[in-house]
Amino acid sequence: MARDVTGLYREFGEERLPPGQRETSRFPVLSKSGTPSWNPDSWAFEVWGAVDEDLTFSYDEFKDLPAETQTQDFHCVTGWSKFDCEFTGVTFPALAEMAGVDDEAVHVMFHALDGYTTNLPLEDCMREEVMFVYEYGGEPLPDDHGGPLRVVTPHKYAYKGAKWVSGVEFLTEPERGYWEKRGYSNTADPWNEERYS
Ligand SMILES: Nc1nc2c(c(=O)[nH]1)N[C@H]1C(S)=C(S)[C@@H](COP(=O)(O)O)O[C@H]1N2
Numbered sequence: 001m002a003r004d005v006t007g008l009y010r011e012f013g014e015e016r017l018p019p020g021q022r023e024t025s026r027f028p029v030l031s032k033s034g035t036p037s038w039n040p041d042s043w044a045f046e047v048w049g050a051v052d053e054d055l056t057f058s059y060d061e062f063k064d065l066p067a068e069t070q071t072q073d074f075h076c077v078t079g080w081s082k083f084d085c086e087f088t089g090v091t092f093p094a095l096a097e098m099a100g101v102d103d104e105a106v107h108v109m110f111h112a113l114d115g116y117t118t119n120l121p122l123e124d125c126m127r128e129e130v131m132f133v134y135e136y137g138g139e140p141l142p143d144d145h146g147g148p149l150r151v152v153t154p155h156k157y158a159y160k161g162a163k164w165v166s167g168v169e170f171l172t173e174p175e176r177g178y179w180e181k182r183g184y185s186n187t188a189d190p191w192n193e194e195r196y197s
């Protein structure tokens with residue numbers, strides 16, 4: 001059973017569709033460069049930085065972790081939103097619990113196979129809706145949408161969700177990721193239209 005978290009907009013605004021967004025039933029692909037290839041035998045996902053224990057998972061190991069399925073909305077900073085996406089994966093708080101986050105950790109950097117990075121304050125990550133996703137609609141996540149593993153951040157514009165995520169770094173100081181260094185908003189609240197900075 002999917003957990004429906006599409007009501008989270010009530011924390012941020014009156015309307016489910018954030019201002020300036022248009023609803024689409026398509027699922028467009030947006031990437032800074034092409035879709036990187038990955039080898040299921042050597043692919044690894046790593047957790048490091050301000051944690052008790054660095055972690056490494058193979059694809060099979062990651063898929064054996066306790067998972068859940070959520071129905072979420074998806075908001076792209078370029079103006080389209082897709083409602084009711086069904087994502088399966090591991091929640092950020094569950095992963096943080098496994099690693100044991102240090103008291104000094106305040107920020108998170110997500111790293112991806114295409115060289116992309118994106119950052120969020122730790123408290124914006126410690127939400128059940130922030131997930132490491134490997135299935136979309138009950139099928140393996142398509143490569144164009146970030147397969148084998150991507151992050152989703154339904155309370156933020158989607159550039160905060162790294163496709164092809166290869167690692168999570170816990171930081172003791174804020175840092176900026178790829179688009180955050182290039183003029184996209186560091187905070188990215190769709191209901192406050194924090195698109196550019
Ligand atoms: N690794 C990586 N993740 C990324 C990007 C990227 O270029 N590389 N683009 C971001 C942007 S700007 C958006 S809008 C979403 C798009 O996700 P989609 O292609 O599944 O729609 O992925 C985000 N995550």
Ligand SMILES: [Mo]
Pocket residue numbers: 030076077078158159
């Ligand atoms: Mo985007």
